[in-house]
Amino acid sequence: MKILVTGTAGFIGFHLVKRLIERGDEVVGLDNINDYYDVNLKYARLEENGIERSSVEYRKAQKSNKWHGYSFIKLDLTDREGLTDLFEKEKIDSVCHLAAQAGVRYSLTNPYAYIESNISGFINVLECCRHHSIGHLVYASSSSVYGLNEDMPFSTSDNVDHPVSLYAASKKSNELMAHTYSHLYGLPTTGLRFFTVYGPWGRPDMALFIFTKAILEGKSIDVFNMGNMQRDFTYVSDIVEGIGRVIDNPPQGNRRWAGKDPDPSTSPAPYKVYNIGNSSPVKLMDFITAIEKETGMTARKNMMPIQAGDVPATWADVSDLERDLGYKPGTDITSGVSEFMKWYREFYSSESMDL
Numbered sequence: 001m002k003i004l005v006t007g008t009a010g011f012i013g014f015h016l017v018k019r020l021i022e023r024g025d026e027v028v029g030l031d032n033i034n035d036y037y038d039v040n041l042k043y044a045r046l047e048e049n050g051i052e053r054s055s056v057e058y059r060k061a062q063k064s065n066k067w068h069g070y071s072f073i074k075l076d077l078t079d080r081e082g083l084t085d086l087f088e089k090e091k092i093d094s095v096c097h098l099a100a101q102a103g104v105r106y107s108l109t110n111p112y113a114y115i116e117s118n119i120s121g122f123i124n125v126l127e128c129c130r131h132h133s134i135g136h137l138v139y140a141s142s143s144s145v146y147g148l149n150e151d152m153p154f155s156t157s158d159n160v161d162h163p164v165s166l167y168a169a170s171k172k173s174n175e176l177m178a179h180t181y182s183h184l185y186g187l188p189t190t191g192l193r194f195f196t197v198y199g200p201w202g203r204p205d206m207a208l209f210i211f212t213k214a215i216l217e218g219k220s221i222d223v224f225n226m227g228n229m230q231r232d233f234t235y236v237s238d239i240v241e242g243i244g245r246v247i248d249n250p251p252q253g254n255r256r257w258a259g260k261d262p263d264p265s266t267s268p269a270p271y272k273v274y275n276i277g278n279s280s281p282v283k284l285m286d287f288i289t290a291i292e293k294e295t296g297m298t299a300r301k302n303m304m305p306i307q308a309g310d311v312p313a314t315w316a317d318v319s320d321l322e323r324d325l326g327y328k329p330g331t332d333i334t335s336g337v338s339e340f341m342k343w344y345r346e347f348y349s350s351e352s353m354d355l
Contacts, residue, residue: 001025001026001093001094001135001247002025002026002027002028002090002091002092002093002094003020003025003026003027003028003092003093003094003095003096003247004027004028004030004086004087004090004092004094004095004096005017005020005027005028005029005030005095005096005098006029006030006031006077006095006096006097006098006099006125007030007031007097007098007099007100007140008027008029008030008031008045008046008049008072008098009029009031009033009042009043009045009046010031010042010045010098010099010102010203011045011197011201011202011203011236012098012140012194012197012236012239012240012243013029013031013098013099014045014046014048014049014201015199015201015236015237015239015240016096016098016240016243016244017029017049017067017070018049018067019240019241019243019244020244021067021068021069021070023244025069026069026070027067027069027070027071028061028070028071028072028073028086028090028092029049029051029070029071029072029073030072030073030074030075030077030086030099031046031072031074031075031099032074032075032076032077032099033056033074036101036102036103036106036113036205037203037204037205038204041201041204043056044347045201046072048201049064049066049067049070049072050064050065050066050067050070051064051065051072052065056072056074057074058074058075059073059074059075059079059082059085060073060074061073073086076121077099077117077120077121077122077124077125078116078117078120078121078124080124080127083124083125083128084128084131086128087128087131087132088132092132092134093134093135094134094135094136094137094138094247094250095125095129095134095136095137095138095139096138096139096243096247097122097125097137097138097139097140098139098140099117099121100117100118100121100140100170100171101113101114101116101117101118101167101170102167102203102205103167103205104144104165104167104168104309104310105307105309105310106167106205107165107166107167107170107309108165108166108308108309111166114166114167114170115170118167118170118171118173118174119170119173119174122139122173122174122177123177125137125139126177126178126181126187129181129187130181130185130187134187135188135250136188136189136190136247136250137178137181137187137188137189137190138189138190138191138192138243138246138247139174139178139189139190139191139192140171140191140192140194141171141172141174141175141191141192141193141194141273142167142168142171142193142194143193143194143195143196143232143275143277143314143316144163144165144167144168144171144311145160145163145168145171145172145175145193146158146160146311146314147160147161147162147163147164147168147311148162148164148311149162152313152315153279153315153316153317154193154275154314154315154316154317155275155317156193156264156265156273156274156275156317156320157263157264157265158264159264160172160264164308164309164310164311165309167309168309171193174191175191175273178191178271179267179269179271182251182267182269182270182271183267183268183269183271186269186270187270188250188251188252188270188271189251189270189271189272190246190250190251190271190272190273190274191272191273191274192242192243192246192273192274192276193273193274193275193276193277193316194234194239194276194277195231195232195233195234195275195276195277195278195314195316196231196232196233196234196277196314197234197235197236197239198233198234198235198236198336198337198340199235199236199237199336199339199340200236200339200340200342200343200344201236201343201347202236202340207231207284207287208287208291208337208340209344211287211288211291211299212291212295212340212341212344214299215291215292215295215297215299216295216297218297218300219300220299220300220301220302221288221299221300221301221302222302222304223284223285223288223301223302223303223304224284224304224305224306224307224310225284225304225305225306225310225312226303226304226305227283227284227285227301227303228284228312229283229284229306229310229312229313230281230282230283230284230312230313230314230315231281231282231284231287231313231314232277232278232279232280232281232282232314232315232316233278233282233287233333233336234276234277234278234316234329234331235278235329235331235335235336235339237331238276238278238329238330238331239276239329241327241329242274242276242321242325242327242329243276245325245326245327246274246325249324249325250270251266251270251271251272252270253267253268253269253270253271254266254267254268255268265320274318274320274321274324275316275317275318275320275321276316276318276321276329277314277315277316277318277329278316278329278330278331279315279316279317279318279328279329280332281313281314281315282333286333287333287337288301290333290334290337291337291341294337294338294341295341
């Protein structure tokens with residue numbers, strides 16, 4: 001297939017490109033390379049996949065010098081004309097939409113960024129998919145949509161009407177918008193609720209990266225909710241394996257769906273939502289301990305109250321993913337942190353890559 005992957009200068013998108021190319025797909029990558037975090041890391045990811053930084057220009061497609069069948073274009077999702085031109089030129093079969101304004105805490109101070117990218121950008125993707133007969137749209141949702149829900153583990157059959165951040169609300173909105181297009185236009189859509197993805201080439205604004213950097217530099221770390229947080233940490237290779245399987249299996253519509261007892265994760269339309277998580281929540285203090293063991297250093301901890309927009313725990317029920325696609329993430333936290341640490345030390349070993 002020819003697959004458009006948005007967000008390929010990002011963490012998950014970078015890994016997904018390699019997975020799809022290695023299995024024989026043709027991939028068109030897209031990213032606006034914004035400065036939400038260090039653009040040098042984003043360009044380094046692109047260069048690792050054969051896209052030279054010096055050749056990147058807005059709206060100009062560039063072939064990879066490493067992967068046959070991979071090309072990249074710098075483009076903003078709010079650029080409706082540019083996105084339409086791309087769809088018309090490339091004759092895409094499926095879309096995996098990972099690009100978004102990420103971050104729960106950032107949404108407290110920069111709310112408009114989430115509306116522009118996650119809402120306006122997503123409607124442009126939907127419209128292009130609708131008008132160009134895309135066979136399957138897979139898009140990133142988030143475990144954040146579960147909000148105030150305290151019924152563990154989180155199930156895709158749960159109500160998700162009580163988000164606690166604008167980021168979460170934007171992801172819930174994406175699911176609603178996708179269903180509308182599945183219902184009205186028969187566009188197959190699958191939303192993936194990711195649970196705290198981590199691993200090599202990860203985002204600098206996430207806990208593993210922040211803690212590792214601080215510990216190695218002898219600085220203190222902020223431990224929110226007095227350490228009483230739990231996260232269903234999911235290793236990035238497990239995530240991209242799941243994405244690949246989902247891409248290959250567009251939803252057909254649930255014939256047994258009943259409006260009097262509606263299942264929010266399915267529909268009579270070709271629509272589906274899955275959790276992708278390790279289904280094994282880890283206490284934040286145990287996560288920090290794993291980092292301490294890998295670094296050989298003890299963290300200086302500032303015990304803090306829970307921050308606005310955060311939830312105290314996440315835990316994914318992935319039974320439908322396992323049932324439908326025969327897949328369940330399984331990398332343990334010790335192995336995952338070890339792999340991240342190997343990458344981190346290698347990547348930031350030179351002064352030119354210094355944070």
